[in-house]
Amino acid sequence: MEQVVLLDEAGRAVGVEAKALVHHAATPLHLAFSSYVFDARGRLLLTQRALVKRTWPGVWTNSCCGHPSPGEAVQLAVERRLRDELGVVAVGIDLVLPAFRYRAVMDDGTVENELCPVYRVTTDSDPAPDPAEVEQVRWVEWASFVLDVRERREQVSPWCVFQVEQLAALGPDPAGWPVADPRDLPPAAALA
Secondary structure, three states: OOEEEEEOOOOOEEEEEEHHHHOOOOOOOEEOEEEEEEOOOOEEEEEEEOOOOOOOOOOEEOOEEEOOOOOOOHHHHHHHHHHHHHOOOEEEEEEEEOOOEEEEEOOOOOEEEEEOOEEEEEEOOOOOOOOOOEEEEEEEEHHHHHHHHHOOOOOEOHHHHHHHHHHHOOOOOHHHOOOOOHHHOOHHHHHO
């Protein structure tokens, strides 16, 4: 059974919970990650969450999200989920937002509550998504995507909206975003 790492307010691990049970109206703070996958042309891979997902089914979002298993390094979790969810092999993985945190509530009251480091990923793979995870994918130009999200022409997950603002502040070209210091990760992520 897949487990997630529960966190205290300082980002330290305080336990584990089954992923299938962790998301509800009082979801505890837990460790996750988000990744933004770019191809050689600088296009971003967007994904639509599978319709069977517990949280935000059918919603368009960043390339891949997930939860590191207890004791699993976050970067290894990124690689694992990219391979399992999208059939994508990473050429490069860079930490860009080490301390991103958000809380969002679905219409049915289900809460997401995550400390969620964000990674820039480069690939030369064509995606082959797992239909249990991803409904569909598409490649988009980053600058157009940022503008569409800001002007609400592109409806995406709440975490993606927050992340796009912070990523855009790093600079207009994703290839030029500075790599963050891994010492700025939450303690649970740095120790995993």
